[in-house]
Amino acid sequence: MAQVIVVGGGLAGLSAAHTLLERGANVLLLDKQPFMGGNSTKATSGINGxxxxxxxxxGIPDNSKIFFDDTKQSARELARDDLIRVLTGRSGDAVNWLQDKFGLDLSKVSRLGGHTQPRTHRGSAQFPGMVMTYAQMERLEDLAVSNPERVKIKKKARVVKLLKDEQGAVIGVEYTVGGKSEIAYGPVILATGGYAADFTENSLLKKYRPEYYNLPTTNGDHCTGDGQKLALEIGASAIDLEKVQVHPTGLVDPKEPDAKVKFLAAEALRGVGGLLLDNEGKRFVDELQHRDYVTGKMWENGKFPIRLVLNGQASKEIEWHCKHYVGRGLMKRFANGYDLAKEIGISPEQLKKTFDDYNVVIRNKKDPFGKKFFQTEEWSMDDYFNVAIMTPVLHYTMGGLEIDAESRVVGKDGKPIPGLFAAGEVAGGVHGANRLGGSSLLGCVVFGRVSGDSAAGYLLQRLGPLAEKAAGRLGAVAGHLGGDASATKSSEEKKAEEAPSGGNAFSVEEVAKHNKKDDCWVIVDGQVLDVTNFLPDHPGGEKAILLYAGRDATEEFNMLHDPKVIPRYAPDAIIGSLKK
Known part of the structure; x- marks a missing residue:
């Protein structure tokens, strides 16, 4: 079968690609980043199902009808029943698919804000978004090596135009890679993400929510609304572009409090019992309310800095996250409530009163702020605490391209544009006015799979007899651009899987000398890596590596990554081994 072009290598694009392969279609995946994954790798709470x-x-008595009702309430006046029905009705199958096909551990289930049942799934370790995305990413990259006639991946490939035929059907894309313009043919699935880091000259964020334009963001700088803009240029319809979610809990780095990009504090931290306290050590909100509600109460209360506080029970429940945040300097552990009170700048008696009042709430199940779900253990000043400073941050864009229940992009005439599909954050209307925590990864997987199904069916039913004709019409354009009408495997994807052994041996003292941005070495599992040139391409940002410049990063690295990551993505960084 001919190919489908998937634009974007996050979880939505990867789920679409794997579904296309299951349906017999070939895949060309184009991603503008040097590494696939996108914002999906940053998702920290889990996936709903x-x-x-x-x-x-x-023994959790949940079903798609209960989930539908929760989602519709969160979406409020902008609820699209058809899309919510797809999201919630296919949620169980999506989670089971990840577990069965990719062997993922999604055995832990928690309740996030706005959910009446525990339904947000994650495993025992690592960020769930990273686990899910890497599993699909590695499987697809392996297929690109073993079965290149079925799977082709091009990174650092920026799509600049969607191509249409005389009837208005999308038949391919024009893209740039390696300084050259190329063309590829086939129906197109857009999975390019949102626009919550769209600080460009033609910013959708500035146009539709100018009051949010100067807020910090959790998004990578690639989230500039590319897919939305490409589709709008050819007559697609947009929906709810003014609906931008400001997440209440962005982590403030005490060393860089004004940093534009913030690391997100997983909503699961509040789901396991974390409390939000203002600068007087007082609660002011139901921590498990919808995100927009909590954000509004933070601004209304106005007593910053606001801290997210986890006691011992909550910390143990989500230990891996706490350990990671502490390691990055974004969270601090306190031996007892007296030390915490000193940090806040209040008396121990004042903090104890907050804990005592909350213990009464736990016992009576009556909260003045309306909270309905509680951990069982009461709060004590003699407990230990993990604490981080919070600030509202741009997080998710509910608006995007209008799609129907089959993930087909709708045109301004109200009809689907033939050959064009969308999945993930690029698609609007799925979450209405406010997205529930845990539904971003779900939306990627569900609509990634729906778009893959729809595109494969479209390819089989309609595009097959047209492909040769379309290629003939556009062949002259491809020749003019100096491109190749068929996608070919890039040199990056032909790199050997095995890393070089590195014959040199370095002492810990020698590695420690290379601790700056322009000269950065790290140690991982006894190997010495010169990651200076890799810093700008690191999906987690430069800072995540620079924290360990000149030091052993093994523990932090292994918390987040599979051992295959270095030989697969940075084999040239290995310069030797550590002297024994």
Whole structure:
């Protein structure tokens, strides 16, 4: 079968690609980043699912109807019943698919804000978004090596135009890679993400929510609304572009409090019982309310800095996250409440009163702020605490391209544009006015799979007899651009899987000398890496590596990555081994 072009290598694009392969279609995946993954790798709370194997094992009485009602309430006046029905109705299958096809551990289930049942799935370690995305990414990259006639991946490939035929059907893309313009043919699935880091000259964020334009963001700088703009140029319809979610809990780095890009504090931290306290050590909100509500209460209360406080029970429940945040200097551990009170700048008696008042709430299940779900253990000044400073941050864009229940992009005439599909954050209307925590990864997987199904069916039914004709019409354009009408495997994807052994041996003292941005070495599992040139391409940003410049980064690295990451993505960085 001919190819489908997937634009974007985050979880939505990867889920679409794997579904296309399951349906017999070939895949050309184009990603403008040097590494696939996108914002999906940053998702920290988990993926929602109703009626899953994990829920059944835990005796959780959830189903798609309950999930539908929760989502519709969150979406409020902008609820699209058709899209919500797809999102929630296929949620259980999506989670089970990840577990069965990719062997993922999604056995832990928690309740996030706005959910009436625990349904947000994650495993015992690592960020769930990273685990899910890497599993799909590595499987697809392996297929690109073993079966290149079925899977082709091009990174640092920026799509600049969607191509249409005389009837208005999308038949391919024009893109740039390696300084050259090229053309590829086939129906197109857009999975390019949102626009919550769109600080460009033609910013969608500035146009539709100018009051948010100067807020910090959790998004990578690649989230500039590319897919939305490409589709709008050819007559697509947009929906809810003014609906931009400001997440209440962005982590403030005490060393860089004004940094534009913030690391997100997983909503699961509040889901396991974390409290939000203002600068007087007082609660002011139901921590498990919808994100926009909590954000509004933070601004209304106005007593910054606001801290997210986890006691011992909550910390143990989500230990891996706490350890990671502490390691990055974004969270601090306190031995007891007296030390915490000193940090806040209040008396121990004042903090104890907050804890005592909350303990009464836990016992009576009556909260003045309306909270309904509580951890069982009461709060004590003699407990230990993990604490981080919070600030509202740009996080997610609910608006985007209008799609129907089959992930087909709708034109301004109200009809689907033939050959054009969208999945993930680029698609609007799925979450209405406010997205529930845990539904971003779900939207990527569900609509990634729906778009893959729809595009494969479209390719089989309609595009097959047109492909040769389309290629003939556009062949002259391809020749003029100096491109190749068929996608070919890039040199990056032909790199050997095995890393060089590195014959040199370095002492810890020698590595420690290379601790600056323009001269950065790190140690991982006894190997010495010169990551200076890799810093700008690191999906987690430069800072994540620079924290360990000149030091051993093994523990932090292994918390987040599979051992195959270095030989696969940075084999040239290995310069030797550590002297024994």
């Amino acid at each position: 109703a009626g899953t194997q994990s829920q059944q094992a835990l």
